[in-house]
Amino acid sequence: MKTLNDFNFKNKKALIRVDFNVPLDAEFNVSDATRIQAAKPTIIKILEDGGSCILMSHLGRPKGVQDEFSLKHIVNKVEDIIGVETQFVSNCVGEDAEKAAANLEPGKILILENLRFHEEETKGDVAFAEKLAKLGDIYVNDAFGTAHRAHASTTIIAQFFPEKKCFGYLLEQEIKSIEKVMKTGEKPVLAVLGGAKVSSKITIIENILDKVDHLIIGGGMTFTFIKAQGGSVGDSICEDDKMELALDILKQAKAKNVQIHLPVDVLAANAFSNDADTQVVDVNKIPDGWQGLDAGPKSKAIFHDVVMQCKTILWNGPLGVFEMENFANGTIELGNSIAEATKNGAFSLVGGGDSVAAVKQFGFENKVSYVSTGGGAMLESLEGKTLPGIAAILD
Secondary structure (H helix, E strand, O other), rough: OOHHHHHOOOOOOOEEEOOOOOOOOOOOOOOOOOHHHHHHHHHHHHHHHHEEEEOOOOOOOOOOOOOOOHHHHHHHHOOOOOOOOOOEOOOOHHHHHHHHHHHHOOOOOOEEHHHHOOOHEEEEOOHHHHHHHHOOEEHHHHHHHHHOOOOOOOOHHHHOOOOEEHHHOOHHHHHHHHHHHHHOOOEEEEEEOOOOOOOOHOOOOOOOHOOEEEEEEEEHHHHHHHHOOOOOEEOOOOHHHHHHHHHHHHHHHOOOOOEEEEOOOOEOOOOOOOOOEEEEEOEEEEEOOOOEEOOHHHHHHHHHHHHOOOOOOEEOOOOOOOOOHHHHHHHHHHHHHEEEEEEEEEEEEEOHHHHHHHHHHHOOHOOOEEEEOOOOHHHHHHOOOOOHHHHHHHO
């Protein structure tokens, strides 16, 4: 696996695929700069070697050239975070881009315009990738968030740098963190899977059953498992057509000696609202007209004990409707348990949109070992798929 440390970038132009698909507010200011911060170590290493950085990214899903999706809006933020003069060119290929790249001095940064202003990017067009490749000496992929897409700038471009391509620090860390959970992690290994639907997590569950010792299933997925076993789930979210599958997962887990932990009680509400009436009930005895929206006190205590005995922990998905204050407690307490286990030496990886949002919202970011930056890419890795953006560098 070639990484940044295999190269000296002195007087070299590093063409870096970053993931600067960041949210902008109504005035086009960056409202969450996490992804820019995440790319900083890679950029700094190259600049300190005496090289220059040409950054390419997409922003949003533009239909052709649309000013609101221009990367010019993020230039000042990048300059603030990296602390280095940052130039911008209003195309990513062609004469202007080539001229700006050729004139870029060591120690400086150039941001190319949004790759997705060209439809060839998402189509994985070879000629477009070749035009991009002209701009730099060494290709660095540091965009885990798009590593599952075979786009021109994430995958196809690598073929034009047979000996001069590598992973940036962020992507290297993502790969190693996932490997730790899936292959090399100290046992016992625990996966916590939450979220609303079993259907969105089937392939992950099936893939990780061979790798984990414990599996906590929480969130809305719970009720498909409970109903399948003959429980009453009231008005809780439930995928009736996946009940057979839920029973099959329980059977597979038993055969593989994986302990599955489902909630035993829930905080139920008489409406999907923060102001609803609530009561704690057994998970398999939820009355009609009521729905489970968070883990109950007994469940939280059981989950805490499971977390504390594990040495490698993957957390993907919340335990309740954490966006509503009254149903956030299960997710917060799980976060506290994982933070405590991490402090005691466990390795914890958080990944997947909702759990990352929860970790940020409740201040656990620096209390777990690693927070993944790529939602879809992370999920596909956990499903056991080889990501094209990663394969292209390893090739």
